Amino acid sequence: MHSSLTPKSSVKLKVLGWYQVLGGAAGILVTLYILIRTTQISGLLLILYLLVFFLYGFSAWCGRLLLSDKYIRGLKLSIINQALQIVSFFAAGYGYMFVSGLMFFVGIKLVNGFTFNFNFGIISSWQIDINTDAEGTEIAINLVALYLIYFIDKLLRTVKQEETEFNSPLLIQEYADRTSNESFPTPDGG
Numbered sequence: 001m002h003s004s005l006t007p008k009s010s011v012k013l014k015v016l017g018w019y020q021v022l023g024g025a026a027g028i029l030v031t032l033y034i035l036i037r038t039t040q041i042s043g044l045l046l047i048l049y050l051l052v053f054f055l056y057g058f059s060a061w062c063g064r065l066l067l068s069d070k071y072i073r074g075l076k077l078s079i080i081n082q083a084l085q086i087v088s089f090f091a092a093g094y095g096y097m098f099v100s101g102l103m104f105f106v107g108i109k110l111v112n113g114f115t116f117n118f119n120f121g122i123i124s125s126w127q128i129d130i131n132t133d134a135e136g137t138e139i140a141i142n143l144v145a146l147y148l149i150y151f152i153d154k155l156l157r158t159v160k161q162e163e164t165e166f167n168s169p170l171l172i173q174e175y176a177d178r179t180s181n182e183s184f185p186t187p188d189g190g
Contacts, residue, residue: 021060023124024060026123058081082146085098095127097127103142119140
């Protein structure tokens with residue numbers, strides 16, 4: 001696993017992979033706990049729970065790919081996973097917040113005035129509102145997810161470069177081995 005990468009890149013992949021696996025697992029456990037405590041489940045609520053389970057499963061799967069030889073695909077999917085966690089919004093009774101892992105939201109809230117809002121958490125959490133009687137409007141940006149997108153993009157570029165550098169001498173040697181077995185005519189006809 002990760003034989004073409006530097007030790008530094010391998011460690012980054014492992015840390016990011018385990019972060020996403022553990023964030024997804026924690027989210028699934030939190031959601032199971034909430035589901036067990038729910039007394040009545042309607043069709044729409046069941047669909048929402050399935051969506052949340054899918055999102056946390058996706059996070060864990062992205063992390064699992066990073067821990068395997070499919071880390072390039074895992075990095076690309078991890079960008080999508082983190083993008084789903086950037087924005088949180090609540091307006092007119094509808095809202096969305098999804099976090100798999102750490103969160104540090106910075107945002108604004110408009111309820112009888114304008115206030116800045118900060119929210120920090122160390123465990124996966126989610127909230128989806130559909131046609132509630134909540135007042136006001138709130139929008140926030142998860143700075144952790146935003147940073148992780150930057151980090152993952154930079155790591156993706158690095159591992160692609162390291163793979164290219166690792167494979168270049170092998171390709172040259174393979175070409176040399178192939179062409180050394182071919183006979184070429186010499187100027188003297190031999």
